[in-house]
Amino acid sequence: MLELKVLSKHFGGVRAVDDLSLAVEKGQIFGLIGPNGSGKSTTVNLICGVFPVTSGRVLLDGKDITRAQPHQTLAAGIARTFQNIRLFGQLTVWQNLWVAQNGLEDRQRENFLRRWMSGNRRARESVEELLEFSGLADKRDALARNLAFGEQRRLELARALSAKPKLLLLDEPAAGMNLEEVGALDDRLRKIQDRGVTILLVEHVMDLVMGVTDRIAVLNFGKKIAEGTPAEIQDDPAVQEAYLGGAGGRRAAAAG
Amino acid sequence: MEFIDIVLSISDGVLFGTTYALIGIGFTMIFGVMHKINLAYAATSIGGAYVSWAISTLVPLPAILVFLISAIAAGVIGWLVYLCCFRLVPLDTPLTTLLATVGMLIFIDEVVVHETDGMPQPYPAIFDDVFFEFGEFGLRGDLLFIFVLSFAAMLVLLYLLYRTRLGIATRAVAQQPMAAQLCGISIERTNASTFVITGMLGGLAGAMIGASVGVLSPLLTLPVTVKGLIVTVIGGLGSIPGAIIAGLMVGAFENLFLALRGVTERDMYVMLLLFLFLTFRPGGLFHRSALRD
Numbered sequence: 001m002l003e004l005k006v007l008s009k010h011f012g013g014v015r016a017v018d019d020l021s022l023a024v025e026k027g028q029i030f031g032l033i034g035p036n037g038s039g040k041s042t043t044v045n046l047i048c049g050v051f052p053v054t055s056g057r058v059l060l061d062g063k064d065i066t067r068a069q070p071h072q073t074l075a076a077g078i079a080r081t082f083q084n085i086r087l088f089g090q091l092t093v094w095q096n097l098w099v100a101q102n103g104l105e106d107r108q109r110e111n112f113l114r115r116w117m118s119g120n121r122r123a124r125e126s127v128e129e130l131l132e133f134s135g136l137a138d139k140r141d142a143l144a145r146n147l148a149f150g151e152q153r154r155l156e157l158a159r160a161l162s163a164k165p166k167l168l169l170l171d172e173p174a175a176g177m178n179l180e181e182v183g184a185l186d187d188r189l190r191k192i193q194d195r196g197v198t199i200l201l202v203e204h205v206m207d208l209v210m211g212v213t214d215r216i217a218v219l220n221f222g223k224k225i226a227e228g229t230p231a232e233i234q235d236d237p238a239v240q241e242a243y244l245g246g247a248g249g250r251r252a253a254a255a256g
Numbered sequence: 257m258e259f260i261d262i263v264l265s266i267s268d269g270v271l272f273g274t275t276y277a278l279i280g281i282g283f284t285m286i287f288g289v290m291h292k293i294n295l296a297y298a299a300t301s302i303g304g305a306y307v308s309w310a311i312s313t314l315v316p317l318p319a320i321l322v323f324l325i326s327a328i329a330a331g332v333i334g335w336l337v338y339l340c341c342f343r344l345v346p347l348d349t350p351l352t353t354l355l356a357t358v359g360m361l362i363f364i365d366e367v368v369v370h371e372t373d374g375m376p377q378p379y380p381a382i383f384d385d386v387f388f389e390f391g392e393f394g395l396r397g398d399l400l401f402i403f404v405l406s407f408a409a410m411l412v413l414l415y416l417l418y419r420t421r422l423g424i425a426t427r428a429v430a431q432q433p434m435a436a437q438l439c440g441i442s443i444e445r446t447n448a449s450t451f452v453i454t455g456m457l458g459g460l461a462g463a464m465i466g467a468s469v470g471v472l473s474p475l476l477t478l479p480v481t482v483k484g485l486i487v488t489v490i491g492g493l494g495s496i497p498g499a500i501i502a503g504l505m506v507g508a509f510e511n512l513f514l515a516l517r518g519v520t521e522r523d524m525y526v527m528l529l530l531f532l533f534l535t536f537r538p539g540g541l542f543h544r545s546a547l548r549d
Contacts, residue, residue, distance in 0.1 A: 048438060070437040076421025079438065086435040088428045099428045120421075163440055191504065 001026040007056035018222035027197045031209045033221035040202040049073045077166035081156045085119045089145030103163030108114040134158035174205040265515035271399035273507015274406030278461035280487030280499035282454035288494035296360035298481035303364045304330025304459030319380040329457045332454020376473040379466035402464045480492035492540025
């Protein structure tokens with residue numbers, strides 16, 4: 001469903017993403033891991049059009065979206081969350097989900113007049129359902145910036161689901177969470193998967209990645225050094241080298 | 257000078273200050289949404305008033321309709337300013353858009369000067385023959401009307417920003433442009449609608465300024481630009497409540513010193529007020545704004 005073909009992104013002389021190719025199958029939870037600075041977040045930003053691509057192609061269901069602007073990638077069916085949470089802090093929880101309904105309306109070309117006549121019923125019901133799903137129903141009138149950290153993460157996830165995406169990009173959704181919250185996130189990701197949404201998960205929290213993903217790709221210095229099932233990845237010597245090899249591993253990779 | 261005269265000049269100033277508040281809201285909203293200064297904004301407002309004047313010379317119209325036409329015309333001019341100075345110009349170089357708006361300011365001014373031979377033109381007032389007396393105290397009917405109309409416009413704006421999807425989306429863009437885009441909100445459409453809405457507010461303010469002075473003159477653009485920017489800075493960049501309070505303050509201050517020191521010295525004291533704010537409270541009245549996070 002999502003294909004990256006020899007994708008590269010150079011910042012000046014730095015090759016943040018270097019000839020990266022991978023394919024995510026429909027319905028998968030696909031993990032993207034790697035040490036800090038290995039190009040995971042850059043990859044996410046390339047897919048959803050935040051950064052222009054240096055070379056290579058991004059395909060969604062066979063359709064080329066390499067040059068698409070962020071709102072166009074959303075229209076194509078890709079939604080995301082951010083590593084550093086980016087909610088609309090001065091809006092309430094309800095309003096955060098309410099504005100995000102724009103995305104779906106544009107995608108499905110909802111008729112403005114009919115929408116208005118029905119008092120935005122579809123959008124209102126969708127917001128209620130998302131409040132329920134994220135367990136934020138009792139916080140609907142709270143300002144987003146006053147939420148607890150874990151609640152903000154849940155709200156951002158719910159906001160990303162507003163546009164009923166085909167593909168969800170999650171950039172370190174478990175960062176800063178405690179064990180209990182990670183467990184709840186694990187459940188929630190599986191529920192999202194059950195809805196037929198494909199997930200690309202960038203994450204450092206290994207318990208979550210190894211438990212929830214169907215397939216994993218490992219990046220180091222912008223290059224893919226391994227790909228396989230969680231079990232295969234755990235046993236891969238190149239991966240262990242990248243994570244544990246320290247200076248030796250870095251030198252070897254830099255030389256390569 | 258009697259005490260009652262001071263009270264009267266301050267109250268007149270507060271009433272007229274609502275027009276400055278509207279101009280300040282325009283500057284501050286565009287800054288809040290785009291993080292850019294639109295120096296052509298006051299020219300947009302006066303330009304709208306000129307269009308309504310031009311139409312009223314062709315067809316006799318009641319003054320209230322003239323005001324309405326001014327608002328609509330300024331909305332259109334606002335959209336054109338957006339198109340020329342922001343949409344078709346690269347946004348990532350801050351000076352380009354700033355200079356483009358300066359060019360637009362001069363252009364609108366030149367069009368007005370050309371079309372009117374630089375002569376001031378009479379502009380209709382509303383309720384200028386009404387005067388409310390309360391013992392020694394009194395209120396001018398035309399200024400009271402300006403006050404009421406401005407506040408009605410502000411209430412409509414606040415309703416728009418806080419209760420409608422368009423307004424909430426506008427605030428979302430102001431707070432997190434990237435995230436807003438990834439929620440399917442088109443930044444270009446939001447920017448354009450902000451220019452149209454602020455343009456309409458400005459057109460209303462331009463009409464009321466023309467009405468209270470009694471004439472429209474190309475010489476109005478510069479002082480209104482300066483007053484609008486002062487109101488924006490004193491209120492706090494990006495803050496709508498700040499712009500409202502600062503507008504009333506500047507109006508009162510200006511009128512008080514007009515009465516105390518005469519018309520030639522009036523603006524000196526307004527500048528002094530700005531200086532005090534820049535020195536002691538450079539962030540303005542409201543540091544954290546309503547629009548921005």
